[in-house]
Amino acid sequence: MSDQELSQRPPTETEVRQASEAARALAKALTPKGLPFSVxxxxxxxxxxxxxxxxxxVLDVLTHVARGEMVTFVPYGAELTTKEAADLLNVSRPFLVSMLSEGKIPFHKVGSHRRVRASDVLAFRAQRDVERSGALADLQRLGQEFDAD
Known part of the structure; x- marks a missing residue:
């Protein structure tokens, strides 16, 4: 097992297997009243x-690890570096910096470094996702209209 955090590397085969086993067990135990278990x-x-x-x-985290995915927790009130914010949005750091310069996401400087609140990044991502879903729905509608003609 690696000492490096799962936010910095993919899980090992052993971690994937153990997460999968734990996820299956906990999924069976999860009820509308909660998740009881013993340690x-x-x-x-x-x-x-x-x-x-x-x-x-807990089940969501285990499921992601079981899929072999890296996992990062971002507290809602955290301040992120431009690299962390770009990773959260799945964009390049230079592209994020250009969005910050255009005022699309608020930021402040700590010395010469930009910092972005996680809540602002998450709000931007949610709004972006709504806009993308709307654009996709429009494209689907246009495609159906085109096919009908």
């Missing part, structure tokens, strides 16, 4: 009962 270590057993939203979050 045993050195003979001590601890009962844990997560609320449904946290149980689903």
């Amino acid at each position: 045993q270590r050195n003979g001590d057993r601890t009962e844990v009962d997560l609320p449904p939203a946290l149980g689903q979050l």
